[in-house]
Amino acid sequence: MIAAEQGGPIGAGCTVAQWLRYWLATDQGIRPRTRQGYADHVRLHLVPALGRIVLSELSARDVRRMFTALAGRRNRYGRPLAAASLERIRATLRAALNEAVREGLIDSNPARTLRLPAAPRPRAQIWTDRWVAAWKAAGERPRVAVWTMPQLVAFLDGVREDPLFPLWWLAALRGLRRGELAGLRWVDLSLETSELAVVQQLVHVGGKLVPFPPKSAAGRRTVALDPQTVRLLRRHERDRRAEKARRGEAWHDTAQTRRGGSSVAPDYLTYRFHGLVLRSGLPPVRLHDLRHGAVTIALAAHVDLPVVQDQVGHAGIVLTADTYTSVLPELHHRAARATARLVLSAARETARRVRRGRCGWMTQV
Secondary structure (H helix, E strand, C coil): CCEEECCEEECCCCEHHHHHHHHHHHCCCCCHHHHHHHHHHHHHHHHHHHCCCEHHHCCHHHHHHHHHHHHCCECCCCCECCHHHHHHHHHHHHHHHHHHHHCCCCCCCCCCCCCCCCCCCCCCEECCHHHHHHHHHHCCCCCCEECCHHHHHHHHHHCCCCCCHHHHHHHHHHCCCHHHHHHCEHHHEECCCCEEEECCEEEEECCEEEEECCCCCCCCEEEECCHHHHHHHHHHHHHHHHHHHHHCCCCCCECCECCCCCECCHHHHHHHHHHHHHHHCCCCCCCCHHHHHHHHHHHHCCCCHHHHHHHHCCCCHHHHHHHCCCCCHHHHHHHHHHHHHHHHHHHHHHHCCCCCCCCHHHHHC
16 A cells, blocks of 8 residues: 555555545646646546546556547537647646556556547747738637737837836747746846846746746746847836835835736736737737747847747757747748749859750740
8 A cells, every 4th residue: 555545545456536636646746837737637537537447457448438538528619629638638647657657556557558649739820911801800810820020019019108018028029938927036137248037937826826947947048138128127127116116115026016016927917918919909819929929030030040949948949940930921932032043043054054045944034
């Protein structure tokens, strides 16, 4: 026996439900947000489908039957569960059963051999004129959308008086995640060297906002700042200090706080951003889509992909290339013209060395 639980001892004869609850309660290596996702999967999907089965009798067929049923289920919006959602549920089950293998409760993991449809990484769609027209006519919108440069400029111009404007600016230009924006402290800004250090993010845990380090080593990074951003942050810090002094409030190290000194929650950033977008009349994007847009802008400015990878804090360049590199339309046209110029230049050079009749098409282009 490993331990005892309200539902009975945790041993070879325990049920899948007993083991899953024990695993959630004892594994201290799980990050809070990850643990919350695991708990949701256990409560909503794994226990209802597999909970009554004795852990040692759980088979690959049981697991496959559960995922077949899940694939036919509809979410609250009436759509089937996405392949990415099924993959995350499978990851939860595999992690729990791998721990059961390590504890000697089962010989092998019955979820290990399960094959699910590949979950494609989302690719951002630029809000071109045609997409905007489709959205206005029928409400159609891409799953992940990015504003064009004029659209982004229009949004930033419209919200320049918003108290959270510096955060919208950093999200749009430097691609910080919402938890990183909420957790940003004045001490993390080195305006003398024009740099910003991402060393923590705010996360909701048990109804409280708790600072945690970034998920990966790559997430802990230094982000370069341009002179305009430095001026913006200096002015913002000066204004915030003056406001605090006027109200007689203590100075908080968090770079952005709400009235009264409380930190800005990541969920509040999402909520406020959504309202600002609605009022702007621009085609809709999510707060996280500004991160996609920041990569797009960097590529438009001819920034090398490895530099962009470091900027947004990805551990591997494949994720940056596959997920975040939606490219502005003008870059496609620029690439097409550059390719054509290269071919035509070579063709004209060849035409000088051979008879005109054999390479007439080259000289006529």
